[in-house]
Amino acid sequence: MLLLVVLAVLLVVFAPWLITRWVLIPLGLPRFAYYMATLADWTFLADRRGGAVLAGAWALCRRPAGDEALAGWLERKLLGVEKPGPEGEALQVAWLVARALMALRRGDLRRLRMLFEVQELSTGFETLRGAGIGAMGLLAAYRGDLAGARALLESLEHVDARACPRLAGEVALRWLAADAAARGAWSEVSALCAVGWRGGRDVALLGAVAARLLDAEGAPGDVGLWARWLLAPRRRATLALVQRALRPRLERGPQVEAPKVRGVVREGDRWGHAVALHAALLLRGEGGVNGEDLRRLGGAWDAVFEDEAARAEVEERARAIGASGAQAAIEGLRSSAVEDLVALVQAARIPHEQWDDLGEMLRRANRQLRSDLLAELELTVERLRRRVDEARALPAIDEWREWIALKGRYEQAAALVGMELRRLSFPRMNVEVCHLAVWLFNVRGQRALANAMFRWLLAEAEAVGDERAAARARDNLACGV
């Protein structure tokens, strides 16, 4: 008996993560998992508090949904919004005084003022790092906010390895792979699971299944797939999926066809032909349109607008019904068609290189899309600038969410419009994001978040060839994490 007690104590002292991972998390015991993981210094060296909350959140995911009290408790543990005890308060005051003295010594009155302004709102005393972001992602998933969880967990790839325990990355990878499978995004699963066995046995299985479903090169054979299934956990739950992947290609069912245009076009009617093509793409919607479709549609419209006979036909109709002329109607139709093209590109997220063309309609669509996206980005960074200038601090996780939303918007816009948009909007992005990151680093103590922003700025500066911005980002990165 004594031996057992000694063994248990030794396990707790020397292998707290083993107990957390293989006992407390599977049993769905978030509080125990949290406290036990706080002892796992070695596992979560880069982010101990975040790591403990990550363990708690992981355990929480094993429990039935709806326990908001536990989710809230874990969130408070991470963000430190619980009222600190007398010791915590004293420490907080000491921290503030120390920062203030440093600012005074440098004669930096602006920073001094900002320190006291953000003091009330700031949760900066509790810095956020990689595991903490992962924990918030799992908590979002537990609360049913899958898109929010996806965004947070995907963002971990931007956090420096010194601020993000390896385990947090693995947990994120496993959740993201499962989520992609749930959405049927098998290409995404395949890309995520390219890490093979390093991501875990379930990731290896999902990767193999995705490769088989997509008929990818290097997909495992039947034996390889069965072997992965045997080694993976939860075999009963994954059996049907493996059987699906093993089904021969010929037996696979057809895709559901998109609705078709139910209309007849007269031979040689160019207006009708373009309208029919236009309607067909609108009916297909965001899932079924590609760059080639857009080129074809743009070409059809160009053919109509450049055709004198087609224009003369409209002019004749204008005279027949007593309209002042054909120009207004044709221009109205052209601008509606351009708007639709822009909407299709945005909804289907068709990369610029797939539909880049010299045709007039596509050129117009590109111009409008670029102008819309630039205006939207400008507005977003303007709001960000104002908030930072006014030192309106958000909780660290919300600062991070705002940043990943801005980055996502910029990257999506860049994919849709291409390098031209990046060159046009990066200078402003660089100034405002750098302003935010410097504030987070110097005043809020959120070094890991700021570091991730500097890293992104450096990569983007190099991509657009902005040497000055790249040099500044390098200097900022050298400040550490």
Add this chain to the structure above:
Amino acid sequence: MGRGDEALGRIRDNPFYVLGLRPAATRMEVEREGQKLLGMLELKLKSAGTYATPVGPGERTPDKVRRAMAELRDPEKRLGHELWARLTPDSGEEPERSGTRRVTALEAAELAEEAELEAMAAEAAAEARAREGENPLAPWPEALQALGWAAGRSAR
């Protein structure tokens, strides 16, 4: 409503389709057809409740009919609608309405062929839908639960 729906709405709610007319219809025919449809809608006749368009059937309401008549009274607006109504809806429900262009024998054959093809396509789509569960690239909705990321949902 998304921009895609809005764009489809431009075709689906085109005044010519709402009134079941072709762009060549005269002003008189527009008025006559509109009044006839308003009367039918008031009597709640089922046949007047929907209309065919190239992007699928639309729901006809008295308000839509009145708006369509108003739009077609303005020659500038009418010209724009004429351009968007170039496609003849192929439901074959109302092909011989007064004012519409007479369908030639060749067009009638084309319409019949189209209808046959449509029926075949619909049948294939229905079959595909039935087999969707077998589609290997279909989502695996239970993935998060099966891989231990979400326990079975419980009452809150």
